[in-house]
Amino acid sequence: xxxxxxxxxxxxxxxxxxxxxxxxxxxxxxxxxxxxxKSEDPELNAVLHTNRGAAEFHLGNYRSxxxxxxxxxxxxxxxxxxxxxxxxxxxxxKNFSEAIAWCExxxxxxxxxxxLVETRAKADKLKRAEERDARRAKVLERxxxxxxxxxxxxxxxxxxxxxLEPSNEEEEVADGLAEISxxxxxxxxxxxxxxxxxxxGNLNWPVLFLYPEHEQTDFIEAFHENSxxxxxxxxxxxxxxxxxxxxxxxxxxxxLYFEDEERAEMYELSPEQTLLQVLQHKRYFVKAGTxxxxxxxxxxxFSKKYFSGKKVHRL
Ligand SMILES: *[C@@H]1O[C@H](CO)[C@@H](O)[C@H](O)[C@H]1NC(C)=O
Ligand SMILES: CC(=O)N[C@H]1CO[C@H](CO)[C@@H](O)[C@@H]1O
Numbered sequence: 001x002x003x004x005x006x007x008x009x010x011x012x013x014x015x016x017x018x019x020x021x022x023x024x025x026x027x028x029x030x031x032x033x034x035x036x037x038k039s040e041d042p043e044l045n046a047v048l049h050t051n052r053g054a055a056e057f058h059l060g061n062y063r064s065x066x067x068x069x070x071x072x073x074x075x076x077x078x079x080x081x082x083x084x085x086x087x088x089x090x091x092x093x094k095n096f097s098e099a100i101a102w103c104e105x106x107x108x109x110x111x112x113x114x115x116l117v118e119t120r121a122k123a124d125k126l127k128r129a130e131e132r133d134a135r136r137a138k139v140l141e142r143x144x145x146x147x148x149x150x151x152x153x154x155x156x157x158x159x160x161x162x163x164l165e166p167s168n169e170e171e172e173v174a175d176g177l178a179e180i181s182x183x184x185x186x187x188x189x190x191x192x193x194x195x196x197x198x199x200x201g202n203l204n205w206p207v208l209f210l211y212p213e214h215e216q217t218d219f220i221e222a223f224h225e226n227s228x229x230x231x232x233x234x235x236x237x238x239x240x241x242x243x244x245x246x247x248x249x250x251x252x253x254x255x256l257y258f259e260d261e262e263r264a265e266m267y268e269l270s271p272e273q274t275l276l277q278v279l280q281h282k283r284y285f286v287k288a289g290t291x292x293x294x295x296x297x298x299x300x301x302f303s304k305k306y307f308s309g310k311k312v313h314r315l
Pocket of ligand 1 (some may be wrong): 094
């Protein structure tokens with residue numbers, strides 16, 4: 001019977017053959033077998049770990065490769081190959097501080113090792129770039145946080161009520177109501193439109209118009225709080241929309257409503273009202289950061305049907 005060390009050496013040679021052929025998977029299997037023999041030769045085990053780490057590295061398994069480099073370094077602290085491998089793994093894992101530490105450890109053994117000198121320089125540069133980016137991100141984050149606070153204060157000051165959009169559609173609607181939070185906004189809406197303060201300190205809201213009769217919508221990205229609904233309707237319906245085959249959607253012929261979802265009641269609003277006046281209504285709750293109004297043709301059969309059975313507060 002062969003001794004463990006002899007067997008481990010055989011597997012190491014087999015692994016090296018596979019490695020040369022770039023068959024890294026089989027190489028890993030062979031090195032692993034070699035390590036299983038538990039040879040008492042630390043040098044041999046260090047080589048097995050180092051070589052397996054190199055094979056893992058070639059497969060892109062940087063975490064495993066790093067662990068092998070760590071094991072190899074434990075067995076043989078001066079094993080430069082393992083130290084270089086570890087440094088390269090840290091580079092791939094984008095842990096530049098660790099890469100620098102490993103490079104420095106290796107450079108204490110051989111201060112001229114080319115790969116280590118090169119890797120340390122690269123890691124230094126990337127680390128500084130990373131720190132600079134982190135500082136910039138932090139400044140930006142603070143600035144956005146401040147803007148958010150100012151915005152929230154402006155909304156609160158006007159007594160506009162926001163609804164926190166419940167994440168689970170049906171549940172917690174009641175809990176979400178009246179919660180004053182900016183989290184209700186969906187900054188990554190398809191359109192990206194979001195309430196914002198303009199240079200004069202006025203709020204501009206994204207506003208959604210719904211036309212239930214035709215299942216159509218219009219979206220105003222920035223509806224100035226002091227502009228009136230009629231102002232927008234005049235522009236939006238200056239030309240009749242293609243879906244209005246009966247030519248009924250004339251600005252002066254439209255009735256506007258908002259829905260109090262909590263009570264399932266409808267409120268009529270005057271087109272002469274400004275957005276701010278509507279948002280300050282005691283039963284208006286802004287959902288998902290986007291005020292919504294429904295438009296119907298005055299006294300149309302559709303609206304009669306739509307409102308039947310609903311409680312409607314008319315003007
Ligand atoms: C780098 O690795 C060290 C040691 O594992 C860890 O403490 C540190 O958080 C890591 N840094 C990064 C940026 O991943
Ligand atoms: C105009 C628009 O697309 N608004 C959408 C923003 O996101 C919320 C939640 O996903 C939708 O409900 C709105 O319709």
